[in-house]
Amino acid sequence: MELYEKLTEYCEAKLTLYGFANLEENKEAVFLDQLKRYDYAIAIGINIPDNIVDNLDTDEGRKKYLEAYTQVNNLLNENxxxxxxxxxxxxxxxxxxxxxxxxxxxxxxxxxxxKLVANLAGLGWIGKSALFINPYYGPRVRWATILTDAALPVENKRMKSRCKSCRLCVENCPVNAFDDKEFSEDVSRDERYDAGACASYFDRLESMGKPRLCGLCVKVCPWGLVNKNSRKKEDKI
Structure with missing residues (x-):
């Protein structure tokens, strides 16, 4: 399929990670009703540089992370x-x-x-932190999605969680937002992750004149650390 080859060529040149997913039987990934008419999706990801993530535990590091976060999001939307x-x-x-x-x-x-689209595309799993974890970059990647009615030649290959007994994100969360549960389609996000706790923490940081973010769960995840010295693709920002 010429379109598939064209898309693969573009994604290979411009992105850190990408994959294709069939949503025909997985509409639970789509929350906006008007988007549910699309049966195919492309997950695209760009990594946040390791030198940015590694300094998230300082005020200056968080400022740089926020800048990188915004840059990556803009680049994802552009691509x-x-x-x-x-x-x-x-x-x-x-x-x-x-x-x-x-x-x-x-x-x-x-x-x-x-995250669900990227999981369907076989790019990784949703961790105990509710972050998407790629086995090579860990959670150090931001994601966007393209939906289409083009019948792309794809077969979903969902990756099961590899978090197992690891609790680093759970133990390092300053607001105890994670319940130490691995992702399951049968368990709602609210049962695994308290998004409101994070939002309240961000409000508190903002009221103190600090960047509205945390990211410690991104920093401590061992899947983001194990391959740091062997990452082959250049950072996109």
Missing amino acids: ASHIVEIIKQYGFNAVNVDSSYILPGENFVGEISH
Whole structure:
């Protein structure tokens, strides 16, 4: 399929990670009803540089992380827009889903679960921290999604959790937001992760004049540490 080859070529050149997923029987990944008409998805990821993540436990480090976080999100959205245009050139419909937009309300969810799409694409698993964990980059990657009606030749290969007995994210969370439970489709996110606790903590940091973020769970995850010295792709920012 010429489109598939074109998309693969683009993603290989521009992104840290990417994968394709079939959503026909996995509409639970989509939270906005008008997006559920699309049956195929492309998960795209860009890593946050290790030297940024490794200094998250300092105020200056958090400022640099926030800058990098914003840069990566913008770059993801830019690349997603380019991918949408490529798909449309072949006569199909497509839409990019913003990497960081949160729907109004108290549920703290976006228009789609980028993590579930990436899981369907076989790029990793959702960890005890509710972060998406790639076996090579750990949770040090930001994600965006492109939805399309182009019938891409893909077969979902979900990766099971490899967190096992590790509790580093649980033990290092300053607000005890994680319940030490591995991801399961049968267990709601609220049973595993208290997103409200993180949001309240961010509010408190902001009131103190500090960046509205934490990221300790990103820093301490061993899957983000184990391959640091062997990562082959260059940082995108």
